[in-house]
Every structure is written in C-alpha cells, then in structure tokens.
Amino acid sequence: QVTLKESGPALVKPTQTLTLTCTVSGLSLSGTRVSWIRQSPGKALEWLARIDWDDYKFYSASLKTRLTISKDTPKNQVVLTMTNMDPVDTGTYYCAQIGCSGGSCFFDDWGQGALVTVSS
C-alpha cells in the first residue's frame, strides 16, 4: 500500500520561504514520479511541480520562478520550496504519486495535505 505524508510549517510570514516535505511509503522514488498540488480555501486544485525517478523536474509556468522540487531517494522524501510567500499562497498543499497509462498521467495516490497559512 502506497502512502504519502506531507510535513512542514503551518504558519509562515510574508516574504519567507516555505519548505514542505513529502515522505513516501510503499514504493521507491527510484521508480515513480511525484507531484505537489495546492488548493486555496474553497478553491480548485492547482498543480505546482513534478519530479521523476530520473530526477527530471517540471514546474507550473506561472510559479516556476518561485519553486524548487528535489528528492532524497534513500529517505524516500520529496521536498518542495516556495520562495517569497504571500497571503494568497495560503492553502492546503498535497503531494501525490503520479500514475500513467499509455500517454495519460494522473494523480493516483495523495497525501492527507498540509495546511499552510501565510500571515504576519
């Protein structure tokens, strides 16, 4: 059974850098892709970044200047950093394992989410 769990600060101040960690159990990062997705309160889902087993990285075009995704394969962890946090970045941040079928990829397993509030 695959499980993912997000961890990180619940509160950050404006202009600070957010660092979130996703700990994956049940499969190795050396054989999968993991993404970060966020959801502002009462709003839709927004894809942020993806890291592949071969360390290829991809980012949302609108946020790429602020995001960095990385992984620690021995620890089975994926880390997301987001710089220059703003109150509009308040929301729940999810990590999710990507599954693919043919050329179609989707978010197969999700973590429970980490609620991040940006406020001074």
Add this chain to the structure above:
Amino acid sequence: EIVMTQSPATLSVSPGERATLSCRASQSVDSNLAWYQQKPGQAPRLLIYSASTRATGIPARFSGSGSGTEFTLTISSLQSEDFAVYYCQQHTVWPPGYTFGQGTKLEIK
C-alpha cells in the same frame, strides 16, 4: 495553458437518480483526462483516468466518456456517499503540465 471548464457549478440530484457532470477543454487533450472526487476535509480521490478507465476499487456506477475537448462523468444511481465535489484534470504530455477544472459540487436534492 489548457483551460478546463466544468458544468454545472452545482448539481442537485436525489439519491438513486443519475448524475451527469461535464468537463470541456479549451483545446484537444485526446483522452488524457481524469476525474477526482473530493469530500470536505479530505484529499481528492482518483475515480477515472484515460477518460473512461475506472481506478482500482471504484464502483461500476461511476463511468467516464469523451475525448478531445468534451468529457462526461456519469454516476448511474447516486448513493449518499457520492455527494461531494468532482474535479476533472487534463495532462499535457510535453512539456508536462496538469490543469484542473474548477469543480462541480454534487448536492442532495
């Protein structure tokens, strides 16, 4: 960026009835379309991928159809546990990108 538009925003249906949710892409996404269910306080759950394939453990009352720009999620006979928010999501192969619709809230009539 491909924009996904879901309709209606809210759908009121009685238990036991059929629900039909729509999702439109601003340009063709072939069959690279997934559907998710989200209940309050929970993470989304994958229901359908590749437009019409049910994910593991998803009941047969959930079905997906469509290709190109028009997609439909049908729930054939609504159960109490099906009232939730549903999102569609497209996958752009290269460069990789993913966008979600704004969601349809399925509520009890």
